[in-house]
Amino acid sequence: MSETKLRDQICLFSRSLFERGLTSGSSGNVSIRLEDGGFLTTPTDSSLGFLDPARLTRLDAAGHVLSGDKPTKELPLHQALYETRNGAGAIVHLHSTHSVAVSMLPEIDPHSVLPPLTAYSVMRVGHTALIPYYRPGDPAVADAIRNLHGKHTAVLLANHGPVVAGRTLQAAINSIEELEETARLYLLLRGLNPRLLSQEQVEDLVDHFKL
Template structure:
């Protein structure tokens, strides 16, 4: 996909996420990795619902701004996922309500923040890690994600929001949507002793879909 088409796609997916209430105000950010090692990423303090393709930030391989508006302050978390997930082509970070709510629960397992409620969360998201709270934009959040050693494509930032890496922008967005819906299901069934996928069912999903 050309850079021009990627810029349009970032705006299109951003508008869709915003209009469905998945990230309010000027929250959330999106990046796409380019063939030369640089990135396209959304500007700081920009609403995902009102992005201008020409103003998307273009960074070089050393994360220096080449063109466009000043990039999101969340560069460290995007950088960490690209560094530890070589197959990642895009990263999406939102402040989606249900995922943020789950990140606040005291009983959450940092290694598996969401239970295996459906085969689709396994297929599209995998196990979701939880990392401790950091002030937005703090480089230490990148260190926390690097500490996961690339084992998770999806991470919950405590009291902040989810971040997901995908092989493409579409894959990252779809995985983010699945994560948010699973977080919603988890909250709706919390305390009701929901029936999770059994270890045998999980193994069957992994075997069939290579997850």
């Protein structure tokens, strides 16, 4: 896909996320890895609902800005996920309400934040790791992600929000939306002892869909 079409795709999908309330104000950021190893990212302090394709930040493979506005302050966490997830072609970070709420709960497992509630939560998200709280834009969050050694496509930043990598932007968005819906289900079912997918059912999904 041409860079022009990728720019348009970022703006189109970002506006959809914004209009459906999955991120608000100037929160959230999106990036795509280009064929030359460089990146397109949303600019810092920009609203995902009102992006200009021409003003998206274009960076080279080393992270140097080539054109466009100043990049998102969360660029280090994007770079860390790309470094550790070789198949990642796009990354989406939101401040979606239910995922943020789950990140604050004391009982969650930092190695697998949400239990296997549905087949699609297993297929599209898998195990989500919890990253301890860091100030937004703190480069130390990148080291925390690198310490996961690429084992997770989705991470949840404590008191902040989810970050999901995908082979394509559409795949990353599908995954982060599935994560948000799973977080919503978890909050609705919290304390009700819901029936989870069994280990055998999870393994069947993994084997059948080659996850």
